[in-house]
Amino acid sequence: MDNRQKVLDVRALEIEIVSERGRMKAVQHLSFGIETGQVLGIVGESGCGKSMTCMSILGLLPDSAHVTRGSIRLNGIELTGLSSKKLMQIRRHQLSLVLQNPMTAFNPLKTIGSQFVETLRLKSNCSKKQAFELATQRLAEMNLPEPDRVLSQYPFELSGGMLQRIMIGLATANNPTLLIADEPTTALDNGNREHVLNAIRRIKAKGGTAMLLVSHDLSVIEAVADTVIVMKKGQIVESGLTKDVIRHPQAEYTKLLCDSRLTWSNPNQDRSQERVEIVQV
Ligand SMILES: Nc1ncnc2c1ncn2[C@@H]1O[C@H](COP(=O)(O)OP(=O)(O)OP(=O)(O)O)[C@@H](O)[C@H]1O
Numbered sequence: 047m048d049n050r051q052k053v054l055d056v057r058a059l060e061i062e063i064v065s066e067r068g069r070m071k072a073v074q075h076l077s078f079g080i081e082t083g084q085v086l087g088i089v090g091e092s093g094c095g096k097s098m099t100c101m102s103i104l105g106l107l108p109d110s111a112h113v114t115r116g117s118i119r120l121n122g123i124e125l126t127g128l129s130s131k132k133l134m135q136i137r138r139h140q141l142s143l144v145l146q147n148p149m150t151a152f153n154p155l156k157t158i159g160s161q162f163v164e165t166l167r168l169k170s171n172c173s174k175k176q177a178f179e180l181a182t183q184r185l186a187e188m189n190l191p192e193p194d195r196v197l198s199q200y201p202f203e204l205s206g207g208m209l210q211r212i213m214i215g216l217a218t219a220n221n222p223t224l225l226i227a228d229e230p231t232t233a234l235d236n237g238n239r240e241h242v243l244n245a246i247r248r249i250k251a252k253g254g255t256a257m258l259l260v261s262h263d264l265s266v267i268e269a270v271a272d273t274v275i276v277m278k279k280g281q282i283v284e285s286g287l288t289k290d291v292i293r294h295p296q297a298e299y300t301k302l303l304c305d306s307r308l309t310w311s312n313p314n315q316d317r318s319q320e321r322v323e324i325v326q327v
Contacts, residue, residue: 052079052080052081052119053079053080053081053082053120053121053223053224053256054079054080054103054118054119054120054224054256054258055079055117055118055119056076056077056078056079056099056103056116056117056118056119057077057116057117057119058075058076058077058115058116058117059073059074059075059076059077059099059102059113059115059116059117059118060073060074060075060076060113060114060115060116061073061074061095061098061099061102061107061111061112061113061114061280062111062112062114063098063110063111064110064111064112065110071280072095072098072111072280073095073098073099073102073280073281074115074280074281075281075282076095076099076116076277076280076281076282077116077282078273078275078282078285080224080256080257080258080273081256082223082253082254082255082256083250083252083253083254083255083256084250084256084257084272084273085246085250085256085257085258085259085270085271085272085273086256086257086258086259086271086272086273086274086275087259087260087261087266087267087270087271087273087274087275087288088258088259088260088261088274088275088277089260089261089262089263089264089267089274089275089276089277089303090262090276090277090278091262091278092262094277094278094279094280095277095279095280096228096260096277097228097260098111099277100143100226100228100258100260102118102126103118103120103125103141103224103226103258104133104137104141104143104226105125105128105130105133105136105137113126120136120140120141120223120224121140121223123136138168138169139169139220139222140222140223140224141222141223141224141225141226142217142218142222142224142225142226143217143225143226143227143228144213144214144217144225144226144227144228144230145228145229146228146229146230146232149201149206149209151209151213152201152209153201154200154201154202155200156200157197157198157199157200158196158197158198158199158200158201158204158212159178159181159197159198161216162177162178162181162184162197162212162216162219163177163178163181165216165219166180166181166216166219166220169219169220170220178197180219181193181197181215181216181219182194182197184215184216184218184219185197185211185212185215187215187248188211188212188214188215188245188248189211189241189244189245190208190211190212190215196208196212205238206238207235207237207238207241207242210230210238210242211241211242211245214227214230214242214245214246214249215245218249218255221252221254221255222255223255223256224255224256224257224258225249225255225256225257225258226257226258226260227246227257227258227259227260228260229260229261229262230242230246230259230261231243231261231263231266232261232262232263232266239266243266243269243270246259246270247270250270259271264292264303264304264306267288268288268289268292271288272287272288273285273286273287273288274286274287274288274291274292276291276297276299276300276303278299283297283299283300284296284297284299284300292304
């Protein structure tokens with residue numbers, strides 16, 4: 047990874063968790079950066095600190111966790127130590143989060159259109175009519191058929207795969223500086239997975255948003271990420287251009303992940319029990 051101007055610049059980050067069992071470092075010595083229009087993948091086993099890293103950037107760590115060292119800069123602004131009011135402003139205008147469950151992300155009692163409009167008007171000063179027009183445009187960009195009809199529907203009338211693409215459209219509607227997507231394709235059938243990866247590719251092609259894509263699945267990272275960091279037990283074991291890391295893994299742990307990627311791409315493997323969630327802050 048080079049030293050060009052980075053939208054997100056994380057340096058020597060350390061996150062500590064305090065519980066009745068004592069103190070533990072969820073993340074340490076973590077440094078990485080992302081440039082505008084680029085996708086950085088974070089891959090690693092469960093519990094290695096991927097979510098803690100994302101939540102620290104958003105200023106949404108649980109009460110038991112704290113950034114104890116290091117720096118997180120978004121467009122040159124240091125986020126660690128900012129007041130919660132300032133962080134909320136930054137989240138509202140510059141950051142978006144897409145998590146795993148689209149069904150729980152939406153209010154079941156409101157149409158997609160009213161939720162879209164509500165969120166857009168919270169993030170910018172647009173009128174109801176402008177918000178509706180933007181919503182229609184974003185749904186079309188996400189390749190959703192009949193955007194007007196989708197906007198008039200309730201979440202339960204749409205499939206999980208469609209709701210995921212709607213969430214990505216909503217999360218990027220106001221062109222955030224940084225989109226954080228946590229496992230957005232896990233366990234989708236191939237068709238829906240490809241739709242979501244295409245949605246990510248379209249956001250990349252527009253070029254205004256940097257993206258942090260978290261996945262335990264190296265194939266997803268390989269499909270869209272320019273650079274990747276491989277994490278194990280809260281630390282980076284390897285990082286670099288995705289194609290280099292995947293073609294020539296250096297760390298034993300990355301080699302293992304690459305081997306299991308071959309297993310995951312086996313079409314006979316049953317991944318139907320895995321769930322996917324997408325939520326926006
Ligand atoms: N709310 C919490 N309170 C205390 N410890 C937590 C909390 N959430 C996570 N942890 C601990 O922090 C460490 C890092 O967890 P984290 O959720 O960041 O891992 P992850 O890589 O995102 O895992 P997964 O892929 O399963 O989501 C783990 O040891 C985990 O047990």
